[in-house]
Amino acid sequence: MSSMDPMQTKTIAVVGLGYIGLPTAALLASRGVTVQGVDVAAHVVETISRGQVHIVEPDLDGLVQKVVSSGNLAASTGMQPADVFIIAVPTPLGDDLKPDTAYVEAAARDVAAVLEPGNLVILESTVPVGTTERIAGQLRGHRPDLRFPGSDTETPDVHIAYCPERVLPGRVLTELLHNDRCIGGMTPECAARACEVYRLFLEAECFETTARTAEMVKLTENAYRDVNIAFANELSMICDTLDIDVWKMIELANRHPRVDILQPGPGVGGHCIAIDPWFIVHSAPDQAKLIRAAREINEAKPGFVLEKVSRAIHGNANASIACLGLAFKPNVDDLRNSPALGIVEALGREHGANIIAVEPYIDAAPDCLTQHGVRFADAQSAIAQSEIVLLLVDHRQFHAIERGDLAAKTVIDTRGLWRVDAG
Ligand code: SAJ
Numbered sequence: 001m002s003s004m005d006p007m008q009t010k011t012i013a014v015v016g017l018g019y020i021g022l023p024t025a026a027l028l029a030s031r032g033v034t035v036q037g038v039d040v041a042a043h044v045v046e047t048i049s050r051g052q053v054h055i056v057e058p059d060l061d062g063l064v065q066k067v068v069s070s071g072n073l074a075a076s077t078g079m080q081p082a083d084v085f086i087i088a089v090p091t092p093l094g095d096d097l098k099p100d101t102a103y104v105e106a107a108a109r110d111v112a113a114v115l116e117p118g119n120l121v122i123l124e125s126t127v128p129v130g131t132t133e134r135i136a137g138q139l140r141g142h143r144p145d146l147r148f149p150g151s152d153t154e155t156p157d158v159h160i161a162y163c164p165e166r167v168l169p170g171r172v173l174t175e176l177l178h179n180d181r182c183i184g185g186m187t188p189e190c191a192a193r194a195c196e197v198y199r200l201f202l203e204a205e206c207f208e209t210t211a212r213t214a215e216m217v218k219l220t221e222n223a224y225r226d227v228n229i230a231f232a233n234e235l236s237m238i239c240d241t242l243d244i245d246v247w248k249m250i251e252l253a254n255r256h257p258r259v260d261i262l263q264p265g266p267g268v269g270g271h272c273i274a275i276d277p278w279f280i281v282h283s284a285p286d287q288a289k290l291i292r293a294a295r296e297i298n299e300a301k302p303g304f305v306l307e308k309v310s311r312a313i314h315g316n317a318n319a320s321i322a323c324l325g326l327a328f329k330p331n332v333d334d335l336r337n338s339p340a341l342g343i344v345e346a347l348g349r350e351h352g353a354n355i356i357a358v359e360p361y362i363d364a365a366p367d368c369l370t371q372h373g374v375r376f377a378d379a380q381s382a383i384a385q386s387e388i389v390l391l392l393v394d395h396r397q398f399h400a401i402e403r404g405d406l407a408a409k410t411v412i413d414t415r416g417l418w419r420v421d422a423g
Helices: 021-030 042-049 060-069 102-115 131-143 172-178 187-200 210-243 244-252 275-282 289-314 339-354 378-383 397-401
Strands: 011-015 034-038 072-075 083-087 122-123 158-160 181-185 206-210 321-324 355-358 389-391 411-412
Touching: 011 021, 021 060, 021 072, 021 083, 021 158, 021 172, 042 060, 042 072, 042 378, 060 072, 060 172, 072 275, 083 102, 102 122, 102 131, 102 397, 122 131, 122 187, 131 158, 131 210, 158 187, 158 210, 187 206, 206 210, 206 289, 210 244, 210 275, 210 289, 289 339, 289 389, 289 411, 321 339, 321 378, 339 355, 355 378
Parallel strands: 011 034, 011 083, 034 072, 083 122, 122 158, 181 206, 321 355, 321 389, 389 411
Antiparallel strands: 158 181
């Protein structure tokens, strides 16, 4: 299929300038497209307009600076007409574990106001199956003067597709370029048009399918990882009961050519894997038994870690505890939905100033810890002051900790960093 000429796609509006929207906007702009970045947050728009970034992601600052100063990327809070609209706003989980698509609906309403015949609307946000069809219905409601795919039999005026992202935080720019894309059109023509947009920067393949399938593909990818991490976490709890080193056991099991078990930890965090599987459970509660169980296992893991700490404290109520790591995974500063942070917060609530938090990627402890009197220190001094050392995140800085410094301590290692090889 021929590639789209960036000069012919006059303007692309990217709605939502967060972890996905901003890098996508910047990459498109770097390919010569005129990109309008739209965000409801004035401080985000101001930061980007100065050529700066409001999120930490390798190489993003340099790229944004370049495309803003070349004039290819401009940010604003107001929606302007464009040829293509890419919606990349968050879809959080409501209190009742129900997906909250309010931001997507608000973005679609703003887009609807400026739609013109010939436009293409692409939804990138992670959404429950059927959302793209529902958004098409809402666009039709807002703009009865235009024909949309779905129920209009004639050729639509506006094409609509669902194109999920699948990039790993910390490697976003590389993975945006090199990961294959799954493109779900409301019609085959919608998918083909959306593929042309991604081919402006993609150095990998586009696979075309229906919008519903693409929605499920995205949710399945993250549920797959959640289920596999739950398997590792369940094994860690079983091995604990049976007095077996789970990391050694997994390493040996993985010598089987068709076994590849992931690593146990203190739980699953971040803004995707701990949330997206609930979208599937919500849509098919009677069928999604394994996916629900995996979520429950991973959500129970912090409680299991807290019980281990309680047992270690037993008999020494004044023990100080060095808690190494607050982020949701190694080598990032991201605390969103972090099981490590939840564990330290719970310990702080019980033991206040006896808890010493360590997080090399942030400058100070967050308020949720300081309000309980939790102290903040570097790894070495926290360990020196503590009887118990609780390792929660295997940041690369913690690999350098001398085993000798831990010799007289009670060590609870949730990541297998200091595991003893049983041979
Ligand atoms: N974790 C473990 N054990 C493991 C691997 C991960 O406990 O063996 C934990 C991590 O510590 C962390 C959580 O799982 O708390 C998630 O981390 P991650 O690195 O697996 O994934 P995310 O949340 O940073 O990014 C995921 C990715 N999805 C998949 O790998 C299937 C990414 O490709 C998606 O684009 C992203 O979710 C998203 O935006 O949906």
